[in-house]
Amino acid sequence: MSNSVYTFAELDFILQDDPNWVVTRRQLGLTYESSEGIRTAGAASLLARDLASVDGDDIAIPPEVSVPAQALARGGIQLVLAMADADQTAMSMLQFVPSEGPRVLFSPKAPGVFDLRLLSTELTKVELLVRLVVDVTPPGTTMGIAYGEAIVQVVRTDSGWATRTDESEQPQACDEEGLHDQIAAVFGPVLDGEGQ
Numbered sequence: 307m308s309n310s311v312y313t314f315a316e317l318d319f320i321l322q323d324d325p326n327w328v329v330t331r332r333q334l335g336l337t338y339e340s341s342e343g344i345r346t347a348g349a350a351s352l353l354a355r356d357l358a359s360v361d362g363d364d365i366a367i368p369p370e371v372s373v374p375a376q377a378l379a380r381g382g383i384q385l386v387l388a389m390a391d392a393d394q395t396a397m398s399m400l401q402f403v404p405s406e407g408p409r410v411l412f413s414p415k416a417p418g419v420f421d422l423r424l425l426s427t428e429l430t431k432v433e434l435l436v437r438l439v440v441d442v443t444p445p446g447t448t449m450g451i452a453y454g455e456a457i458v459q460v461v462r463t464d465s466g467w468a469t470r471t472d473e474s475e476q477p478q479a480c481d482e483e484g485l486h487d488q489i490a491a492v493f494g495p496v497l498d499g500e501g502q
Contacts, residue, residue, distance in 0.1 A: 310374050314418045316357075319348030320367060320375045327379045334384075334399065334412065374422040377408035383496060385435070388450040389443060400438065402431050402497060409434060431497040432490045439489070440482065451493065458492050460485065 312320075318340050321327035331340075349365050352358035358367045382403040389396050398413040409425040425434060435451070439460055443449045449460045461468040461477045468477035469488045480488065 310371065311415060311419060311421050312375065313351055315344045315348030316351050317375050319345045320372055321379050324379045326381055330379050330381045374424050377410050377424060378412060378422055380407065386452045389447055391447045432494050435493060436486045436489050453493060453496050456492050456496065458489055
């Protein structure tokens, strides 16, 4: 897994010639205006952070910087992940490109600043989603996973897990296998392309 932090301006510069970027940008709720000034600021920022170099009249961006951004611009199935505890809430978006393409975790870090992580393609999509939930949800925290109207709320307690698919229900205790089964039942058809 690789991860990089980008500003909106940097993403806009890297993806300025990608026709998918405008659509993906809207899907992500990035309503920032694109302009030559923003792209110039993005280029300057990439250069200042040593994430790009000047190559004659061009700015060269190495693959380790451009590939996560290009994977994000490809679009795909986007699941919203929201984690909350008593003190704070954090949101991310997990994107699966159709077929067996890249998997990208997109997380806002601050206004106009985003963390992009390319995730393993070795696990199935459901296994990856479950692994993310298990790995990042500490005891005392709730993780919500949503795609359209489909929702699974996962509660991690000191003694295990509980899930529900409706706010009016009480979370039902389960083990990690039960957690996998609940996530697979709700999101498996979507991730396999049957629920789009």
